[in-house]
Amino acid sequence: MASSSSPSRSEEEENEGLEELTLTFRWSGKEYTVRVCVDDSVGELKRRICEVTNVLPKRQKLLYPKLGSKLSDDSLLFSHLQLKSSIKMTMIGTVEDDIIVDQVDAPEIIDDFELGQDEVVDIKDKGVNKQKLRRRINQYKIELLHPCREGKKLLVLDIDYTLFDHRSTAENPLELMRPYLHEFLSAVYAKYDIMIWSATSMKWVELKMGQLGVLNNPNYKITALLDHLAMITVQSDSRGIFDCKPLGLIWAQFPEFYDSKNTIMFDDLRRNFVMNPQNGLTIRPFRKAHLNRNSDQELVKLTQYLLAIADLDDLSSLHHSNWESFTEDDFKRPRHR
Numbered sequence: 001m002a003s004s005s006s007p008s009r010s011e012e013e014e015n016e017g018l019e020e021l022t023l024t025f026r027w028s029g030k031e032y033t034v035r036v037c038v039d040d041s042v043g044e045l046k047r048r049i050c051e052v053t054n055v056l057p058k059r060q061k062l063l064y065p066k067l068g069s070k071l072s073d074d075s076l077l078f079s080h081l082q083l084k085s086s087i088k089m090t091m092i093g094t095v096e097d098d099i100i101v102d103q104v105d106a107p108e109i110i111d112d113f114e115l116g117q118d119e120v121v122d123i124k125d126k127g128v129n130k131q132k133l134r135r136r137i138n139q140y141k142i143e144l145l146h147p148c149r150e151g152k153k154l155l156v157l158d159i160d161y162t163l164f165d166h167r168s169t170a171e172n173p174l175e176l177m178r179p180y181l182h183e184f185l186s187a188v189y190a191k192y193d194i195m196i197w198s199a200t201s202m203k204w205v206e207l208k209m210g211q212l213g214v215l216n217n218p219n220y221k222i223t224a225l226l227d228h229l230a231m232i233t234v235q236s237d238s239r240g241i242f243d244c245k246p247l248g249l250i251w252a253q254f255p256e257f258y259d260s261k262n263t264i265m266f267d268d269l270r271r272n273f274v275m276n277p278q279n280g281l282t283i284r285p286f287r288k289a290h291l292n293r294n295s296d297q298e299l300v301k302l303t304q305y306l307l308a309i310a311d312l313d314d315l316s317s318l319h320h321s322n323w324e325s326f327t328e329d330d331f332k333r334p335r336h337r
């Protein structure tokens with residue numbers, strides 16, 4: 001942003017925490033190494049470990065005697081641990097292979113929280129978070145299932161509680177699918193490329209989307225799938241650390257197609273938008289599928305909204321929190337392409 005020749009305060013901030021550590025850990029009789037930065041948290045280390053072992057972060061227990069129970073605190077930063085690269089940890093954890101197990105004992109995160117406006121701005125603009133995003137852009141390669149389409153906008157969708165009630169049980173996963181999912185995707189595909197981004201592992205994303213028939217529907221195509229490894233961890237004063245989904249990762253990898261003006265993201269957790277608050281729409285969570293699947297109209301109404309705004313030049317100038325009362329008149333000077 002700043003083009004001055006002397007390093008600005010924000011550049012200095014951005015270079016903080018760049019120092020890297022190579023950590024060795026032992027798992028299942030083998031040794032592995034991963035690299036983290038000193039400003040990374042233990043949670044981030046677990047993500048790196050997941051990349052090489054496929055053991056989900058929540059299943060990992062990290063042991064290093066001198067640190068006692070410190071490694072069980074995901075929010076702890078390496079800058080507070082004084083670690084040397086020469087240490088060797090042990091990881092205990094198993095790769096899960098049954099989605100039913102995941103559904104039953106996954107920690108439930110339904111408590112969304114509101115961050116103050118100032119705090120959101122602070123998180124989004126913080127040098128260390130921009131640095132984390134840049135690192136993620138380098139580390140995480142989005143694989144396209146289908147090519148990006150010229151002139152289309154981008155819709156990014158969460159899965160759990162957005163498209164699917166992952167906490168209820170059913171003989172057939174289709175019973176837990178949000179009503180009108182295929183109709184919704186078919187309709188908005190005319191104007192939007194569609195990406196799915198879940199805070200779970202790629203294995204579950206593929207499994208769930210496959211079970212719901214989202215990956216082979218003849219009426220629409222999914223451009224890409226993203227998982228928890230694409231997220232970054234940020235710190236807020238009022239709520240501590242949490243993970244979020246930075247759209248900048250997608251914009252950096254497909255700059256000729258997508259940007260902050262033509263992207264909208266649906267998620268039931270507002271905090272996932274914290275790096276790009278103007279691009280997020282908080283969807284009502286779809287829970288208790290057996291009770292609600294005959295009455296839930298959210299995707300029907302959102303189809304109308306997405307199609308109503310599809311020709312606007314800048315989606316980020318809208319206030320998506322008012323989506324239900326949006327009419328064409330709200331946008332005084334529509335600038336159609």
Ligand code: MG
Binds near residue numbers: 159160267268269
């Ligand atoms: Mg969700």
